[in-house]
Amino acid sequence: MGLDADRYKVSAHIEAKRNVVFADAEDSNFWNSVNLERSKAAVLAMDDLEAKLIASRILRAIGFKVPIVSHALHEEHVGMIQEAGASGTYLTMHKAGRSFAYSAINAARADSKA
Numbered sequence: 001m002g003l004d005a006d007r008y009k010v011s012a013h014i015e016a017k018r019n020v021v022f023a024d025a026e027d028s029n030f031w032n033s034v035n036l037e038r039s040k041a042a043v044l045a046m047d048d049l050e051a052k053l054i055a056s057r058i059l060r061a062i063g064f065k066v067p068i069v070s071h072a073l074h075e076e077h078v079g080m081i082q083e084a085g086a087s088g089t090y091l092t093m094h095k096a097g098r099s100f101a102y103s104a105i106n107a108a109r110a111d112s113k114a
Helices: 007-015 028-033 049-061 077-081 092-113
Strands: 003-006 019-022 042-044 067-070 088-091
Touching: 003 007, 007 019, 028 049, 042 049, 049 067, 049 077, 067 077, 077 088, 088 092
Parallel strands: 003 019, 042 067, 067 088
Antiparallel strands: none
């Protein structure tokens, strides 16, 4: 299940046959009202640091025991997110930059063989 606080994005996901609900990850009432017993993990993909911190804290406060994984835009956010309760973080821009560089190298190699 996914959630988003943007009604237009939620509508687009629903139209694409995805299980997405309109909700705010910072809303403790939402987290208290949803059944998370069968959840195997939570993935926090929002850009806003404060939203990730709040969601992590809320999930841990309500007893969410499975992994919480969050992306981080900056290395200095990693510790903050983990202190808030996330099990792990993914440095999105760092990983994307590496992948982009490898793609460029592979394209250059392929081009030189042609």
